[in-house]
Amino acid sequence: MFKNLLGFHKGKDFLTKVLDEFERMLEDTERIYTLVCKRLLDNVEEPNLKDKIYEIDKDVNRLQRDIRKRIVEHLSLQPTVNVTACLLLMSVVKDAERLGDYSKNLYEVTELLEKPIDRAVFSHFFGELDKDILTLFEQTKEAFVESDESKAELTWGYQNKIKHWCDNTVKELAKSNLSVNEAVCFALTARHFKRLASHLTNIATSVILPLSDLDYFDENRIIQ
């Protein structure tokens, strides 16, 4: 107890703590995504995968609540300090939490599948989108943690490509001769990929966008 009291002058500050936690959220959701893709596309059977994914997702949700709690504590104690940062974090933390949810939803697609995905068929519809999203995860993390504006702008390019590809895939699936099960699973995958890319870009572009324009990067100055 006394040791802790003596440590009064030390300790990480609010922003360092919150940004560390946010980075952990991004790392955790990337881990869920990687594990799910291995199962979905490479058919790698990992023991207790479902439990593992749900456990990591719970941790992501806990981190989200923890960040929100820290923000409220901070604004209660210092209402005029870091207000923009707090509002921004309140917004992007929701995006990070959604990353966990959509990655988890991708896992649910693997449970719907009646037979393992044929990689060639998948590539025909999706190309290398799974890898592009993984790259987007990395770029988003770097752009946000390092506050790198050029990397943030790059993510928008990726997102745009993924979004259009996914939209086209759904159109193609509607005309395809795939079985109902495969077509539904692919359509869901396309939907989840698109949402993942969107949320990742929301996080990355928060580096450049004014607070009022968060989440509207496609209607904003990046286009200009």
Added chain:
Amino acid sequence: MAEERFITRSPLKNGIGSGLKIFLVAVLLYSFLVSIGLMSEAFKGLGKDFAENLIRTTSNPFVGLFIGILATSIVQSSSTITSIIVGMVGSEVIVNGSTMSLLTVSNAVPIIMGANIGTTVTNTIVSFGHFTRREEFKRAISGATVHDFFNFICVCIMFPLEMVTRAVFGKGLLEWLATLMSKLFTNIGGIKFTSPIKLATKPAIDIIKSLFVQFFNTSKNTTDVVMLIIAMIILFFSLFFLVKVMKALVIQRIENMLDEFIGRNALWGILGGMMFTFIIQSSSVTTSLLVPMIAAGILTVEAAFPIVIGANIGTTGTAILASFATGNRLAIIIAFVHFLFNLTGAVFIYPIRVFREIPLKLAHKLGDLAFRKRRYALLYVFSLFFIVPLLLILVSKFFA
């Protein structure tokens, strides 16, 4: 790094570095101590009539109690009121050839108790910031009024006990204990204790006093009245800014340690509340900072309760400092009465579950009531802190 992009600071933080803030704290603390000494000198000059009138007014303990509530509710700072009381007790005047305090310790005890109730009005007013959101307001008002009810219960127990022991033994329990404690700081074994604070402030007080005498060379009474007013203004502003600067100086560190104090155990909460309040010299700031967290639902009333009790103890540091500025034994006694009163609450009332649950239940009940009809919360504040004390003072005066 991302942290750098995010950091936006308050105007105070931008403008003033830590070194300058520490210097400001030293200046403000010195001004505060000088104001107490100056006030003490001015009270002495007000003389016999003023002293007799004051003693007569405060001789009714109930009136004293309500004066304490009303004065603190108006000023919204128990530190200011207790410091003024300490200054009054520390001012000796000559009545009928013998030296006596402007305000006796016995008469000051109920005022100190009243100040403890009055100080709780600030965080209750802060809770009204959540008035428009019903559920949030319910939590906020419960969180704020747990302090009110706890202090109220402490007074309900300690006030009669003090009166009964005074009637039986000639000295109230708290007064007797505080007298014992004060002996540590006064004449021990024939060696006269000289307060280093008094020594440090005396030259400044003497200079200011001589300036006043030169300026108002016509009437001594006018000099003393003006000096008293100026001393009170200095006291008020030095405490006000001292709290602000100290808060700016330590708030970051407090925030970094917040998790250590919230939700661990009651002892940690008490220690945290006590430490923070002692540093910033204001229990109102500590308890008011808790209200938005309780309103947001990230801190329960139960978890905030020990912090509030710690704040009660921490705030007594200001009066103790003020008493050392007067260097008067009676002033030290009344400052210790303040300390012991709040310590008693923490040591003897909080640990007993039955007692501990009373303020919590009452606070939750008031929260429920305010949830249904928010005007009850307004009625509660106005009646408890302003109307009832004022009416009772007037009634007592009328019957006297």
